[in-house]
Amino acid sequence: MSDGSDPPEAMIVPRSRFLPELIWAIPIVAALIGGWLAVRAIRAHGPTITVSFRDAAGLVAGKTKLKYRDVEVGEVRDIGFSPDRATVVITAELVREAEPWMVDDTRFWVARARVAVGEVTGLETLLSGAYIGLDVGSSRRERRDFVGLEEVPIVSGGTPGRAFVARGARAIGAGSPIFFHHLQVGEVTTSDLDGDGREVSVGMFVRAPFDRYVTTSTRFWEAGGIRATLDTAGVKVDVESLVTLLVGGISFEPGPAAGDASPAPTGHRFVLFRSRDDAMKQPDTESEDYTVVFHQTVRGLAIGAPVEFRGIALGEVTGIGLDYDPATLDFATPVEVRIYPGRLRARLRHGSLDEKPESAPARLRRLVDRGLRAQLRSGSLLTGQKFVALDFFPDAPRVRLDPVRHPGEIPALPNDGEDLQTSLAGAARTVERLPLNEVGPLIGEVRQVLAKAGSALSDADRVVSQFGPTSPQRADLDEVLQQIARAARSVSALADSLERHPESLIRGRR
Amino acid sequence: MKPQTAGRAGLLLCPACGMLNRCGRTEAVSRRPGCAHCGLHLRARKPHSQSRALALLLAAAILYAPANLLPILETSSPFGSQRDTIMSGIKFLWTGGSWPLALIILIASILIPLAKLLTLGALLFSVHRRWRGARLQRARLYRMLERIGRWSMTDVFVAAVLSKLVQLRGLARISVGPAAIAFGAVVVLTMMATRAFDPRLIWDPETVEA
Numbered sequence A: 001m002s003d004g005s006d007p008p009e010a011m012i013v014p015r016s017r018f019l020p021e022l023i024w025a026i027p028i029v030a031a032l033i034g035g036w037l038a039v040r041a042i043r044a045h046g047p048t049i050t051v052s053f054r055d056a057a058g059l060v061a062g063k064t065k066l067k068y069r070d071v072e073v074g075e076v077r078d079i080g081f082s083p084d085r086a087t088v089v090i091t092a093e094l095v096r097e098a099e100p101w102m103v104d105d106t107r108f109w110v111a112r113a114r115v116a117v118g119e120v121t122g123l124e125t126l127l128s129g130a131y132i133g134l135d136v137g138s139s140r141r142e143r144r145d146f147v148g149l150e151e152v153p154i155v156s157g158g159t160p161g162r163a164f165v166a167r168g169a170r171a172i173g174a175g176s177p178i179f180f181h182h183l184q185v186g187e188v189t190t191s192d193l194d195g196d197g198r199e200v201s202v203g204m205f206v207r208a209p210f211d212r213y214v215t216t217s218t219r220f221w222e223a224g225g226i227r228a229t230l231d232t233a234g235v236k237v238d239v240e241s242l243v244t245l246l247v248g249g250i251s252f253e254p255g256p257a258a259g260d261a262s263p264a265p266t267g268h269r270f271v272l273f274r275s276r277d278d279a280m281k282q283p284d285t286e287s288e289d290y291t292v293v294f295h296q297t298v299r300g301l302a303i304g305a306p307v308e309f310r311g312i313a314l315g316e317v318t319g320i321g322l323d324y325d326p327a328t329l330d331f332a333t334p335v336e337v338r339i340y341p342g343r344l345r346a347r348l349r350h351g352s353l354d355e356k357p358e359s360a361p362a363r364l365r366r367l368v369d370r371g372l373r374a375q376l377r378s379g380s381l382l383t384g385q386k387f388v389a390l391d392f393f394p395d396a397p398r399v400r401l402d403p404v405r406h407p408g409e410i411p412a413l414p415n416d417g418e419d420l421q422t423s424l425a426g427a428a429r430t431v432e433r434l435p436l437n438e439v440g441p442l443i444g445e446v447r448q449v450l451a452k453a454g455s456a457l458s459d460a461d462r463v464v465s466q467f468g469p470t471s472p473q474r475a476d477l478d479e480v481l482q483q484i485a486r487a488a489r490s491v492s493a494l495a496d497s498l499e500r501h502p503e504s505l506i507r508g509r510r
Numbered sequence B: 001m002k003p004q005t006a007g008r009a010g011l012l013l014c015p016a017c018g019m020l021n022r023c024g025r026t027e028a029v030s031r032r033p034g035c036a037h038c039g040l041h042l043r044a045r046k047p048h049s050q051s052r053a054l055a056l057l058l059a060a061a062i063l064y065a066p067a068n069l070l071p072i073l074e075t076s077s078p079f080g081s082q083r084d085t086i087m088s089g090i091k092f093l094w095t096g097g098s099w100p101l102a103l104i105i106l107i108a109s110i111l112i113p114l115a116k117l118l119t120l121g122a123l124l125f126s127v128h129r130r131w132r133g134a135r136l137q138r139a140r141l142y143r144m145l146e147r148i149g150r151w152s153m154t155d156v157f158v159a160a161v162l163s164k165l166v167q168l169r170g171l172a173r174i175s176v177g178p179a180a181i182a183f184g185a186v187v188v189l190t191m192m193a194t195r196a197f198d199p200r201l202i203w204d205p206e207t208v209e210a
Helices: A024-046 A096-101 A244-248 A275-279 A341-347 A362-367 A420-433 A440-466 A473-500 B048-068 B086-095 B101-128 B136-166 B178-196 B200-209
Strands: A045-053 A065-068 A071-081 A088-094 A106-111 A115-116 A117-120 A131-135 A146-147 A161-168 A177-181 A183-193 A200-208 A216-224 A226-231 A234-239 A250-254 A269-275 A288-294 A306-309 A312-322 A323-325 A328-337 A370-379 A388-393 B012-013 B020-023 B073-077 B080-084 B172-176
Touching: A024 A045, A024 B048, A024 B086, A024 B178, A045 A071, A045 A096, A065 A226, A071 A096, A088 A096, A216 A275, A250 A275, A269 A275, A306 A328, A312 A341, A312 A388, A362 A370, A440 A473, B048 B086, B048 B101, B048 B178, B073 B136, B080 B086, B086 B101, B101 B136, B101 B178, B101 B200, B136 B178, B136 B200
Parallel strands: A045 A146, A065 A131, A161 A269, A177 A250, A216 A269, A306 A388
Antiparallel strands: A045 A088, A065 A071, A071 A088, A106 A131, A115 A117, A161 A200, A177 A183, A183 A200, A216 A250, A226 A234, A288 A328, A306 A312, A312 A328, A323 A328, A370 A388, B012 B020, B073 B080, B073 B172
């Protein structure tokens, strides 16, 4: 070069041929990592589903989670409307594990804080916002579009136990407790009107292990609120628990014939009775209808009032009517009663009711001939409730029964005397009317008469002891007889006066 | 007129001590290998510059996808848990009103890495095809590429700091997602690729032709 000293020569070292190729390991590793991440992302990517709700309160796209048993299994991606804008359609993406869960009967609901009587749930949603809960169904049919529940289901799937249905007259609020010996063993899940609108089907869930106590003969009854029964036995108040006092509930117990019962299958349909008494009644399989025609007031007799035979409840009043005979202008009140012979049979210790196979009318005729009569009696003085009593009155006047009348007639026997209330009221009215302060003069007169009668009797006594035809007492006797005659006149005058003014006995002479 | 360069003069400049060495023709002229002054291995060009830069660039490009698609931050608190990708974080900031911050993150985390990938790719392509035009611009582009390289690490830095700072046991938890690693790798790989690329190659075709 131009400036003096030449630069020193550097030694040339041949390059390694291997190392440069090693650099390509980096993109290969990167590709492997990237591929692995991609595969993981794709694998974690589960099914996308849609759920329709009535509204999307509290739901946020990209934020609201889907949770199964409080484990996050997905996220809401999008919130939109159905084509007719009737519902809100949630598009959600689930994790891969959830793929087989998306079956026909999988349920979705929006979990929000819920404060019900007896329990508080979903408090965490107050902070974190609502989430969509899901409950995996047991169906095998896959599904991707769901209709969400508007209510949080009471019992989540997978809870051991069995579901039953009880048909009753009244709805029980979902979530109401089910009791077994005052132990809460389940909940009411649904309450739906039957298709024909006549009864309510109450879905019940009884948790394991209590579900094995539910047999085909188990009786369910409403345990709601205060049950105050006002019947001929007086007032009865019964409360199952404080919760049922507010929201109602259902109790069950083995039925009267529980011995041969088998465990009830899932979905078994029971009857929901109104009360424990109703539930525990012998099932009245056979019944006979009769009519009792009363010619007196049936005030205090209600439909459902008992029909008793010597104090044993045999049946009930099913109808109260009114008959009018235009010819005689006579009103009668026919009372229809239903007798359950089974109840009598159940209590029978000796003999049998079925000894003689004969038709019901023939048997009724024989019984009436023996004196079977129906009477209206007061069951409770306090309430004035009445019931129909059946008994045998052999002295009762014989009656002719209408053999073709249906239902058969049991002749009525009036019992005014036994109508305690009526007679007491009458007595009270009489006493009230008694003018006790005006009876005085009348009593004085009666006293005079009695004194005269007394002296006359003592005279007669003397006469009887000293009587002789020629005795000197004959003159006395004459005098006695005259006195008796005077006394008799006095009595006769009193009798006349009383006959003319009978009220003077009470009101005194005016 | 051809510019005089060290290469054309048959000289090598030691980058460590600044000494000029002559390119040796035979092996046993000097006893010591490398720079006669300080012993540094002297190279006329960075070895395998193109293939190294390409390999690193390719690796960075591959990892750019998961870095942006996967969540970078996983936040969990009683108010719900959340997984944020870089883009969703930017969207959140933008809709939340702090658009200057969103803009900064957008530029630093998405645009700069992307720009680096593209420009380095373009430079490599141009060198490979021995383009002759716009050499000055390409040289400037490369210098800029080197300068902005480290800025992309802000995102990873923020994520790392947050995940260590916000650990309120039982209340809130922030953890770094898989994208953070990928993103860090992207930044490091692009920087390495930039380093591996020899800007002298931009000027080389002229020298070679000459």
